[in-house]
Amino acid sequence: MRFLRYFAAMLLAFGSPICPVHAQTQPAASHWITLGTQGGPIPVPKRSQPANVLLTGDGAYLVDAGDGAAEQLAKAGVPLAQLKAVVISHLHFDHTAGLLGILGLRYQTNIYTPLTIYGPPGTKQLVDGLLAAMLPTAKSGYGMPGSPYVDPGQGIEVVELRDGANFRLGAARVVAAKNTHYSFAPGSDDDRAFESLSYRFELPDRVIVYSGDTGPSDKFQAIARDADLLVVEMIDVERTLQEIRRTSPNLPEPAAKALETHLRTHHLTGEDVGKLAGLAHAKAVVVTHLSAPEATGDVLVEYLRQIGAHYPGPVVIARDLEEF
Amino acid sequence: MRFLRYFAAMLLAFGSPICPVHAQTQPAASHWITLGTQGGPIPVPKRSQPANVLLTGDGAYLVDAGDGAAEQLAKAGVPLAQLKAVVISHLHFDHTAGLLGILGLRYQTNIYTPLTIYGPPGTKQLVDGLLAAMLPTAKSGYGMPGSPYVDPGQGIEVVELRDGANFRLGAARVVAAKNTHYSFAPGSDDDRAFESLSYRFELPDRVIVYSGDTGPSDKFQAIARDADLLVVEMIDVERTLQEIRRTSPNLPEPAAKALETHLRTHHLTGEDVGKLAGLAHAKAVVVTHLSAPEATGDVLVEYLRQIGAHYPGPVVIARDLEEF
Numbered sequence: 001m002r003f004l005r006y007f008a009a010m011l012l013a014f015g016s017p018i019c020p021v022h023a024q025t026q027p028a029a030s031h032w033i034t035l036g037t038q039g040g041p042i043p044v045p046k047r048s049q050p051a052n053v054l055l056t057g058d059g060a061y062l063v064d065a066g067d068g069a070a071e072q073l074a075k076a077g078v079p080l081a082q083l084k085a086v087v088i089s090h091l092h093f094d095h096t097a098g099l100l101g102i103l104g105l106r107y108q109t110n111i112y113t114p115l116t117i118y119g120p121p122g123t124k125q126l127v128d129g130l131l132a133a134m135l136p137t138a139k140s141g142y143g144m145p146g147s148p149y150v151d152p153g154q155g156i157e158v159v160e161l162r163d164g165a166n167f168r169l170g171a172a173r174v175v176a177a178k179n180t181h182y183s184f185a186p187g188s189d190d191d192r193a194f195e196s197l198s199y200r201f202e203l204p205d206r207v208i209v210y211s212g213d214t215g216p217s218d219k220f221q222a223i224a225r226d227a228d229l230l231v232v233e234m235i236d237v238e239r240t241l242q243e244i245r246r247t248s249p250n251l252p253e254p255a256a257k258a259l260e261t262h263l264r265t266h267h268l269t270g271e272d273v274g275k276l277a278g279l280a281h282a283k284a285v286v287v288t289h290l291s292a293p294e295a296t297g298d299v300l301v302e303y304l305r306q307i308g309a310h311y312p313g314p315v316v317i318a319r320d321l322e323e324f
Numbered sequence: 325m326r327f328l329r330y331f332a333a334m335l336l337a338f339g340s341p342i343c344p345v346h347a348q349t350q351p352a353a354s355h356w357i358t359l360g361t362q363g364g365p366i367p368v369p370k371r372s373q374p375a376n377v378l379l380t381g382d383g384a385y386l387v388d389a390g391d392g393a394a395e396q397l398a399k400a401g402v403p404l405a406q407l408k409a410v411v412i413s414h415l416h417f418d419h420t421a422g423l424l425g426i427l428g429l430r431y432q433t434n435i436y437t438p439l440t441i442y443g444p445p446g447t448k449q450l451v452d453g454l455l456a457a458m459l460p461t462a463k464s465g466y467g468m469p470g471s472p473y474v475d476p477g478q479g480i481e482v483v484e485l486r487d488g489a490n491f492r493l494g495a496a497r498v499v500a501a502k503n504t505h506y507s508f509a510p511g512s513d514d515d516r517a518f519e520s521l522s523y524r525f526e527l528p529d530r531v532i533v534y535s536g537d538t539g540p541s542d543k544f545q546a547i548a549r550d551a552d553l554l555v556v557e558m559i560d561v562e563r564t565l566q567e568i569r570r571t572s573p574n575l576p577e578p579a580a581k582a583l584e585t586h587l588r589t590h591h592l593t594g595e596d597v598g599k600l601a602g603l604a605h606a607k608a609v610v611v612t613h614l615s616a617p618e619a620t621g622d623v624l625v626e627y628l629r630q631i632g633a634h635y636p637g638p639v640v641i642a643r644d645l646e647e648f
Contacts, residue, residue, distance in 0.1 A: 068392025133453025
């Protein structure tokens, strides 16, 4: 009994002992919450735009930041003060529009703790613009004469990533891979300037891989290898085109054609998702970034059939605020 | 009968006749929808942050743009393409964080129609920062080689307003009044640089007055005179301070004191709302910008009692997506 007390005191004083103790060596369970599961850019009533939060034993990490991400975090019960980093897959506004809310509402609630924003080339220009936009508000503060001025950039760091980059988020190692959401000619100026990234999160308890937006991609498939959880985008091309024709009846023909090509080559169909998950030997698949406005009932069954034809494992079509 | 047909044809050709015809002279009914009824800056799960949409016969006008305003518009059934203007009361981020979503998602859905953003001094710097933040996304477009570049500022105009300014939104005349949400010394540099505005919307069918954020204010009371609908902020100081102590336990004492002074002088209590509505002879009151995290049931009854002690007219404590 005395030994046990001594041992407990040692644990408290020095952390994990050398000899394994079950309760201490079990890694903290990670949680992945889909905050927004609707691919943009057209806002819809029933699903929020792309955002996720990864909770580990050491912090909260926002993965993409669609419109209203701060409010989705509140719905998931994650206070802004817990956020340690934001990881952006690419700069389309359905994945970034919520970033002003994250930065602005943190600032306005006096949260100046370090926040690192990881993202592809261009992320620094995005964040610099937002910090510039925040200046008049920062200068006026709460409208109290003589209040001290705090730089909106205090605590904010931006790390731009390219294909193959890796970095740490607490105990996790993260690897970025350039995917095929953009199709600029390899080696062109645009190809060098812009990247859309997928991420592999190697956590103490499991591996989670997030596609961001991509078409079929060898590099994405490579980082998806043996993922415990593959969080992957999926498009429903036909229903999406129908919706765009309905909401933008005056879209000029060249823009409509370009959009159709974009949809067909820069995203994954159900068949693509199934093939990719099968080849990567993913242990479970979470489908997100839905594109049809009301994907419920029979439509979801159709998606599961398309994926299941090529992938034998479990597949969940995610809803907003689902926890994995 | 022939006369009636002739008369109808004249109506179609020349609009309203001189003599009144009921069906023609009834002005289009306006609608005010509370998109977000929670005062920020702390995001909460059950109410969105300040935003409203005013629908008239000639367009949709967003009045304040809290986090997730684009998605709240979708929930209200208002497509982004219908937005003709945004009217900002002041630059605190709970009233502006959704603006990146409005600009970015419009842009990404090829909506380049004119959008005028009205707001106090500093609004141009806010919008310029956001447009700068949008540049890398605009340059990469949908990742299609050779796609034409469109300036993110195309169609976007900013009009900065000061106390007493007036402007037109379609058939409506709008008047701005500097309120007391900021308390910089009159005539000081900060007082000249920053204004928080309330707005009076003189529509063909009625007058709607929106407080934005303000403490007791003669100028606000003056523009609220005889309003058919007075949409007004209200704070619950005690419950708000409790919540801030809970969510920000490490807030330094000077910041906490400044915040308490801000809450007590820059916002309206239930008693203030009742007095102001009574003195202005408002015909109905809509309370918004709630500050306690869970204002339901008994708490709402308490608010109605506080207001009702000084104002005999109808009062609604608004919920998100309520239409007036």
